[in-house]
Amino acid sequence: MAGLILCRSSVLGRIYIDIDSPNYRRTQIAVTEFQSLSPQASPTFGPSLTEKVSKLLNITGFFSPIPTQAFLEKPGGRIDFSNWSAIGAEYLIAGTYVAEGPRFLIEMRLYDVVKGEVIKANRYSGTPVDQTLIARQIARDVLEALSGEGGIFFTSLALVVKKGTGSEIGIVNFDGTDYVEITRTNSITLSPRFSPDGRYLAFMSYKNKNPHLFIYDVKTGSTRLLSSTPGLNLPGSWSPDGKMILATLSVDGNEEIYAIEVATGKRKRLTYNQDIDVSPVFSPDGKSIAFVSDRSGTPQIFIMNSDGTNVRRLTFYGNYNTSPAWSPRGDRILYEGRKEGIFQIFSISPGGGEPLQITNGPEHRSPAWSPDGRFIAATVVEGVKEKITIMNLNGNNQRVLLPGSQPNWSPVQRR
16 A cells, blocks of 8 residues: 555434335435646546455445446536436435646545435545555545445455365455465464454464464564464364464364463364264354254354353254354354255354355355454355355345455554
8 A cells, every 4th residue: 555544524423224124125325526726637546446445345134335327417516316316316426536746636526416415524535556555544534424434445355265185364345356365384284364454364284294273474474383283173263352273183083172361272172972073163242153063963063162161052053063163243143054064154153043144055154254344254155166155144146256265354543
């Protein structure tokens, strides 16, 4: 990023749209072309920025940008809100930009079309190479102004990508841009897990010929070995404070759940059972752990206290449930469950009860929450092909990110 600057101006506290409502429908929004106010400014900057903002809003599934062909007035003049309400627009984005040397100064205004008033006005500054970042800022600020939260515009996903007979770990922006492969192990590499601050990524790799647990530093690009006990060393999730990693180890001859200190590698065993215990994940408050065990005869989701006490079974529907993922809000747990021979994504309350089926159709596996708890990433399996899809909480608005599996979402990186 080449010196992007954001200057916040008017921000109102009212919530305009409830995107968490189960009956929510896409909000109709018009995004007009950003207008140049200086002759030396590139005439293509405005149209390109407008297109990027419109695309970002659309892929959230919360907005339906109105096609420019439907506009009844050209941008840049006095706004006649009746022209925008006539085409169904509920909100309107308009903006301008000027050139100051190599930098652009951009102003964005978000209007309530019905009331004919400004909801939010912000200014941004950056060079042409910052245009994508500016578009993300604008889209985030629009969503934040209307819903109270800014969404996932500055998040990434880690994923597993097949490489011949092996696999590697990659990181990609939430919109599928800027994919970077971060491992070059020439082996099988699996289970990426972001730390709570997004600085580190835990994963398992056979690069030393054994399934060891490593930690990758996203900032420096360095990798260090955390756990190399005999047998399996598979990461589960980080503790909310980033000091511990839950892992499945088979050092004692059976897959059991351990908590490993990130700084020292010191481990504490949490489960003691002759059956398999795997896939541990902390609750957002760090007080509980969801995990998978076949102690009841088939793989099911269980919950225990963070010290391994008070184990109780959570899932009772279906005979094969695995891969739990705890909502950032703490109110739901995603998992993959086998139904009629095909795995689909379900969610259930941590208190138990009847699960809610989220996906249908082709096989869906390895669910992961977005950090705001409003989106789900999953692996869709069709034959031998695997791809990452992102969807809204009800399973709708699925979009393919790119080929891969085992997605894990980063926290929001504030810009």
